[in-house]
Amino acid sequence: MREYRRTLPEGAIPLLSDTVLDFLRLAGWPLLLVVTMLLGIDAGNWTRALPIVGIPLLPVLIGATLAARALRKRSGVRQYRLHRFAEANGLTYWPVSRPPRYPGMVLARPFPYEHRVHDRFLRRDGRPFDLGDYSWKRSNQRIEPTHRWGYVMIPLPTRLPHIVLDSRSNDSLWHPGLPDALDRDQRVSLEGDFDRHFTLYCPRGSERDALYLFTPDVMARFIDTASGLDVEIIDEYLLMYSPGGLVTTDPAAWEALMVTVDAVQEKVARWSRWRDATPAEETAAAGVASGARHSPRHVATRGRLTTHLHWWQIAIIAIAIIVVVLRLT
Incomplete structure (x- = not known):
């Protein structure tokens, strides 16, 4: 198994830096939001705050799952x-x-x-x-x-x-x-x-x-x-x-x-x-x-x-035009 892993060509194993970037790209801001919310919650209000904290926590969990999957690929077992x-x-x-x-x-x-x-x-x-x-x-x-x-x-x-x-x-x-x-x-x-x-x-x-x-x-x-x-x-x-x-x-x-x-x-x-x-x-x-x-x-x-064009491509173009117009005015 180890011998086979050494024979794998460059690019077959995901880079650790790419795995970290993919996680931060998906879960960075939600994770920061969760930490900020947790620091601002009083000890007696945890039960009421859990549903609110769970909303931004979802992309964090998804990002962690994808990161774990990428790390498993680094082993060469797959x-x-x-x-x-x-x-x-x-x-x-x-x-x-x-x-x-x-x-x-x-x-x-x-x-x-x-x-x-x-x-x-x-x-x-x-x-x-x-x-x-x-x-x-x-x-x-x-x-x-x-x-x-x-x-x-x-x-x-x-x-x-x-x-x-x-x-x-x-x-x-x-x-x-x-x-x-x-x-x-x-x-x-x-x-x-x-x-x-x-x-x-x-x-x-x-x-x-x-x-x-x-x-x-x-x-x-x-x-x-x-x-x-x-x-x-x-x-x-x-x-x-x-x-x-x-x-x-x-x-x-x-x-x-x-x-x-x-x-x-x-x-x-x-x-x-x-x-x-x-x-x-x-x-x-x-x-x-x-x-x-x-x-x-x-x-x-x-x-x-x-x-x-897809609707989301049209939306991106429209937002870009609005941003340019606002900067020029």
Whole structure:
């Protein structure tokens, strides 16, 4: 175990300074507030003050939990277990690697971003896939938080239009959604009640491809084993994303993930055979006849979905403008 830890490349083990900074970034001010409140409470008022103190204490506990998790990664035990798992299942494992050059709204991070992949797995034989935990942040910005996404890449036999399946269950205060906000007029309704769990987006004329891939059996599998995954199809790649990370040492979680990956790969293989046997004119006509509503002036060019700013990005821009105006007046 110790010998394996010494073989780990630079960057595979989290730096202690980064762990401390991440904790202070999340819990620094709340911790200072808790200490100040405790010092100002009389001995006889502790019971009444506990609910008030508990509010700022929550991010402190979250920060401590994340810091403890990062410290466990420094031991090398996690990397060693993942290495043994890869050997047992015929996978190639890298504790840390340069990011792959894939398109998409998560993995295509241009300059000035620093980005890397931790715990990357690659299967080359049979049905190949690439899986790992991807992180990025702006260069030379130590205070800015690091963004983390788990991903699975499945190669496709041919180019496809841009299709996104956005999970509703993984949207939260910490991860409000995918990095790019998609225009609502590109939505396509799924069969049954699956719209309660996922939102499907595709350009006009691509509805039949999207609905053939995400049929009720595939959607049911997603809800059962991978409801927190977003899916993006772009060019020759099918990408699945999970905010915060995807790689785990839990065997049950791995089994559920592999079941989902195998189901998607089987569906892609069937889709390829179906598309080869379907005339292009019939596919396009069926997409138009599917009844999906699109605004002509917002139709994506070259099969790409159109995007806009998130509400929180608009809020940041508005606040910045207000601050500048106030300073100038």
